[in-house]
Amino acid sequence: MFEQTDPNQIQLNSEGQLKHYLTTEGLSRELLTEILDTADSFVDMSAQQVKKVPLLRGKTVVNLFFEASTRTLSTFELAAKRLSADVLNLNISTSSTSKGETLKDTLMTLEAMHSDMFVVRHSDSGAAHFIAQHVTPDVAVINAGDGRHAHPTQAMLDMLTIRRHKGDFAPLVVAIVGDILHSRVARSQIHALRTLGAAEVRVIAPQTLLPKHIEALGVRVFTDMNEGLKDVDVVMMLRLQKERMTSALLPSESEFFKLYGLSEEKLALAKPDAVVMHPGPINRGVEIESVVADGPRSLILDQVTNGIAVRMAVMSMSMSGQTTEKQARLGNGE
Amino acid sequence: MSQLMNIQIKGGRVIDPAQSLDKVSDLYISQGKIIALGDAPEGFEADQTIDASGKVVSPGLIDLCGHLREPGYTHKGNIASETEAAVAGGITSVVTPPTTKPIVDNPAVVELIKDRAERANLAKVLPMGALTKGLQGEQLAPLHALASSGCVAFTNGRHANASSLALTRCLEYAATHDLLVIFQPQDESLTNKGCMHDDTTCTRLGLNGIPESAETIEVSRNLLLVEQTGVRAHFGQLSAERSVRMVMDARERGLPVTADVAIQHFLLTDENVNGFDSNFHLIPPLRSQLDRAGLRQALLAEGIQAICSDHQPHDRAAKEAPFASTEPGIIGFETLLPLSLLLVNQGLMEISQIIDKLATQPAKILGLESGSLEVGRAADICIFDPEEKWSLTAETTRSEGSNTPFMNFELKGRVSHTLIDGQLVYQL
Structure with missing residues (x-):
């Protein structure tokens, strides 16, 4: 009785480009291939002497980890740094959220710091979707694992x-x-x-x-x-x-x-x-x-190396998708 | 003062399933009671006339389950706000679960609820008492004292008794005093922190599933003990077709059992959870398409006697979180009638059958005088336009909560007047 729109469309901007990266479900083969191709180029780059590209220069990436994970956190941090972003790592134990601050409160506090991207790990399935639905426009959300739902x-x-x-x-x-x-x-x-x-x-x-x-x-x-x-x-x-x-x-x-x-x-x-x-x-x-x-x-071990490249790929693609959408919005006189 | 008013309800289509009545007729109220149908009694002078032409005049709706949140959870709702929402939905009596804080396991809490309800002077509030102290499932609550102070039924809510022996004794004691027991069947270990029906959508979303057996196992145990103890029992808010079948079979064998289902379970399925919208987080969970089809069939086949709202207002924070961390339940008083009329618009049943499920049968289950427009009965009346289209919005809802997927949804059928004991408590 309700129109069932594909909830995974929230990941795409009006041009069909990635603007959040929450799940592999519902993404087209072309888009997944684009992620792989982009990542491939970063793998080759990582083998070179200079490992940095300026794709996220001037952007602030917040690694928002509600569930401890040294490995995933460090590959995301490394990926963001290789894209020349400023990185803030936040390990938010569940005990601090049980003090009464809701996930939405946390989010609003961080938005006030003018972050450009949230990399989120959370023990609740759907947490990354929830954050993507509630962040201000222009902020990209990357899912670093939500409950049993997606990684x-x-x-x-x-x-x-x-x-x-x-x-x-x-x-x-x-x-x-x-x-x-x-x-x-x-x-x-x-x-x-x-x-x-x-x-x-x-x-x-x-x-x-x-x-x-x-x-x-x-x-x-x-x-x-x-x-x-x-x-x-x-x-x-x-x-x-x-x-x-x-x-x-x-x-x-x-x-x-x-x-x-x-x-x-x-x-x-x-x-x-x-x-x-x-x-x-x-x-x-x-x-x-x-x-x-x-x-x-x-x-x-190849998986670990490729992990950095894939994270660089989805971070740069999502940021670029956000920028495109912002420009389209500004062009419409909003 | 207004209770003593003489009111004429003019030209409405009067539907009262209790009298198999469905005709355009005038209705006369005096001293809070219905005094005549059709022609005016001799010497009747109306202080007020309500024009009901083009509208349906039905007994006030009796909702078998609505949470008012008071005492204890007034940040979610209170008796005044929620009964205001109820009368705006044509509901004149609300049965409330004992899961307040404190729990309704002693007469003082019943007195407090009655006092607040009297002060609000809107819908009649009919508390359910706890079957066991603190709903712990161990010690028997003072059922007789609770009944004397106004509890209409007894339940352990969704906290199934861990001990079948303790449950048996509760049922025997309730049977002794001819009290109605309401089961909201849910096996805790099988529910296991689940938040939706365990099926394909659940698998895709990676949420914890609640299997159908979490309900059916309890229904089965409860039915066996009803048979053994002879207690009058009602099953509230069933979600699985199989549960309803089990209750139907038991009725056919002559057991004194009835069942209700919340309106949303006739309309939605687990697939609606796709997208993690917390407004679809319900307990019992929305089940499969097969279950929904089965529930609709059972409603037609008299296997389900009543439709309730299972109204549960929440504060914003309770619903603004990732799905599993949100609190279950939606508001439903103001949408109960229009959503039920959707079953009429979908060709499933007639308006009179809907009124039967919303007023006549609930009154029978509870053994109430109301639920009928017979001469001499209390004038608890709902007048609605079955054709009027409207939408509930966060601004217009009377409930403290605005948690429902039916917010801003186009509804058909709108209550224009609600009378309780001959007093006009709501007018659009």
């Missing part, structure tokens, strides 16, 4: 890593293995892989770690890893949180490893040239065997 920079650094090793997505069979239920990474990977045209996306997990009707996202579901890994080109492992053991989702780490951990033996079921990825940090011996994580088919 779009992680997904696109994974896509970049895949493309740099495999080229075209069309023939690829990709398996995502582990705790799909609690994973924002998995959801963002699935949308990106589907849009980029991967031949088949599989999820492999016990039923306790699968969200309801996950097949509706266009994936094939396997509960048996040996079956699910057959003829796979890319194996994407997910991190398993220890607390899953105490909430009756799994009996033990060792049983999980036995059934869903990536060992050399299981990897042998995939294609001979299959590559292995993991968003980190790794639980060695829980979701992946050390010999696989450190082996020749592991792309885990």
